Amino acid sequence: MLGQELCRALEAEKIEYTGTDREVSILDPEALSSYGEKHNPDWIINCSAYTAVDKAEDETDAAYSINRDGVANLARIAEERDIPIIHISTDYVFDGTSEKPLNEEAPTGPVGVYGASKLAGEESLRRIASKHFIIRTAWLYGQYGPNFVYTMVKLMNSRESIKVVADQIGSPTWARDLADLIAAVIESGSEKYGTYHFSGEGQCSWHEFAGEIFRLGREKGLVKTECNINPCSSGEYPTKAKRPAYSLLSKEKVSSKLQFNVPDWNTSLKYFMNDYQGLHSRVSNWIEHAEYDLETAKAMTSSGRYLYVCITCQQSIEKMIKAIYEFRNLSVPRIHDLLRLIDGLSILPDANTNTYLKDLSYYYIASRYNERISKLSIELNRERSEFFLEKTEEVIQWLKLKIPYL
Ligand SMILES: NC(=O)c1ccc[n+]([C@@H]2O[C@H](COP(=O)([O-])OP(=O)(O)OC[C@H]3O[C@@H](n4cnc5c(N)ncnc54)[C@H](OP(=O)(O)O)[C@@H]3O)[C@@H](O)[C@H]2O)c1
Structure with missing residues (x-):
């Protein structure tokens, strides 16, 4: 989802790039190394990951090998070639007990395997690659992948009422905004390495997010029928993996240090729904x-x-x-x-x-x-x-x- 959006952003900025998917596995150091030799990149951007949050509870080894060991493989290439690497992490590295927006120094404490494996990936990257950017993001949605917005629109079109969790607070991120941030970092040749938080500005629960998807979906003819969007608690909607109850990321550092204007989550959702309609x-x-x-x-x-x-x-x-x-x-x-x-x-x-x-x-x-x-x-x-x-x-x-x- 993010990888394809990034291709679009790099093209728009006329930044030359080469993209790969599984054909060059991040688990294969030799394949990565010869890919590096062939393309001689100035930057590495890692959008790949094991992202199945619930499945990760049963597939611990797969989650760790991709989210930790694969990241370490990429980090070694970046270090050997002395080039910067941009890596994406998640708000699920936090335990969800905070009551205020989380900055980059906030203590981590993942409550599930996915978050723990992503945290291990961050740690490997910090240890191996001196020129790294780690961007933690949250509730990502975008055109190119299955995501919460698509799921909601499908459900709203097929049911008279749905229940959506109202006791998890965070903020959604449009993959295009994140891709624009990555392109801006590269375009500016930034050397302000480190960890950054990025999600849409503002805050909401999943239930409020769904409410806005419904309102815009109806307005744009994407949701064809009426549907009641009822709030429920996480307890009423049990999932295999636990999720943090509060994971709102503070965007203070990304706006002050990288001078990136963080869009409001609901403004971005409007743009996304416009695109979706077309x-x-x-x-x-x-x-x-x-x-x-x-x-x-x-x-x-x-x-x-x-x-x-x-x-x-x-x-x-x-x-x-x-x-x-x-x-x-x-x-x-x-x-x-x-x-x-x-x-x-x-x-x-x-x-x-x-x-x-x-x-x-x-x-x-x-x-x-x-x-x-x-x-x-x-x-x-x-x-x-x-x-x-x-x-x-x-x-x-x-x-x-x-x-x-x-
Ligand atoms: N989605 C969210 O809500 C969310 C929230 C916070 C952070 N993030 C982070 O944001 C980043 C982008 O997420 P996304 O939603 O765009 O993920 P995505 O759509 O699941 O894409 C991940 C890609 O990585 C590929 N991949 C898996 N193993 C690989 C390997 N060994 N070698 C090469 N490629 C491999 C996957 O291929 P297959 O499809 O073939 O498996 C998939 O194309 C990830 O780091 C994720 O952890 C996502």
Whole structure:
């Protein structure tokens, strides 16, 4: 979520960058080292993390290896290359008993595995990399990842009432604001290394946050029906991991030392919901067409037009892929080759899906040459056509997962 938002911010500032995801694992020191050799970076920014707060309670080793050991690996690269590293941490390093906004010196005391593993990552970074920025943030939401805003909008559209925790206080952070802060630090070449707190200005409970999402969601047509947003206590909504009751971060240091203007959380939410509304209408256009094609393909199977079933399945998948281009604010290519389209998004289909997409593309392209149509039509039959439909539905579901608000 933050990584993709950061790419957008760096592009806007015309800062040259190279981004990676799991293909260069932070758990693999050699891969990191050769990546460093290849790109010779001036800065390292680590947006990767193990972020599944509840799952971390059962997957302690995975959480520590990514959030502590992976960070240590990156820190070593930064130190060897004598370059600064920016790392993101969390308000969950605190125990939640404070009654006033937490500054960077406030005592830590995580109440769950995720917070403890993130704290261990901070400690490794401080020990290994002399030129480090640690930015602790909280309640992050943004366009590119599953997050509280998307979850709420989905729930509000499907239920008459929902309960939201009202006894945890903090403040939400729009990933774009955080990405802008990171870009500003790099742009200014800041050497004011250290730990900083950053979240939206102001404070609220999750319940108040949900109330504002509902109000704006209704105003912008994203929430289609009425829904009662009822407060509840953390006790009424038990989760595997405990969360801090109070984790409001003080932004005093980031504004005074880095001179960064911290936006109010509710102003940022308004901007986000505006974007979400625009995005929704552009993306849904492609999705509607993809679904229409799929329905058409089903109808064609029953009338025995098998070649056209396969062409229409191809078109349906193509439109779904284009919805993802739209969702990621990328210009939508005019090509029809499914594998090349997917390649442009850097998403990896499994081997079966890959073969299926290749087959579909083959029929699609071949069907455009008249002399091959009759031969292809002979190859296709009802059974194969039904297989096409089943597989297409599966691929469309897989692609839909790439648009986290759906
Ligand atoms: N989300 C919040 O509410 C929140 C609040 C406070 C602080 N933070 C911190 O903010 C930062 C950004 O969070 P986010 O919400 O943007 O996280 P996110 O969407 O979960 O992204 C984390 C990314 O790290 C990748 N990753 C996991 N293990 C990796 C590995 N070994 N090598 C390379 N990449 C790996 C993940 O890949 P996969 O998807 O394949 O696993 C994922 O793409 C994190 O440091 C997080 O702890 C988040």
